[in-house]
Amino acid sequence: MEEAKGVVKHILLAKFKDETTPEKIEQLIKGYANLVNIIPPMKAFHWGKDVSIENLHQGFTHVFESTFESIEGVAEYISHPAHVEFADLFLASLDKVIVFDYKPTVVRF
Template identity: 35%
Template sequence: MKKLLLLTFILISSYTVNAQQNKQKQLLRHVVMFGWKPGTDAAAIDKVVTAFGNLEHKIKLIKAYEWGINNSPENLNSGLTHCFVLTFRSESDRDAYLIHPAHKAFVAVLSPAPDKVTVVDYWVKK
């Protein structure tokens, strides 16, 4: 009986540890896509790209950052050209990022461009 109880305890402990480790490994992606009005000055776009990239160094809650320009031949981007992907460990980290003073200052840089904005957040699944 003691062996059965010990085995049960070990299995429950192992499950709890694995569940906690899996939760810690979860990643939340915050995807932001911009499209610009025709004729938007390249310097204005570069200013936004640079300001977005600087957030990674100002907000420690951002675990990873990457960006790129659409080059899909499918022509399904609906005018969205620039994609930015930020990674967070939790929804609370993402939420704190959204109200962080550095993020608010970045949002102020966006005015008056871009023409289109789309944001999608998702938990990474493999």
């Protein structure tokens, strides 16, 4: 196994507040996705809704994954004014959140 050089994945699991409308969620997702165009170390963004049949989601409904060039890139992202402004809006709409950063490991057989 080898660790991907420099790359860091930033995972955010979200449960939106009950009063957050689908339209508001869509608007927030578009705003989140747009950060990849504004913050240089953010290299990719993916998101999705829970579709698991195991029912182990603990109320979390959405996952957001961002890819960064390095741990330093994550730090730059977190302090970037565009992220700070967006995070204030985004977090205000959430009931629960988990954030996890990791360096992917590639398994070779």
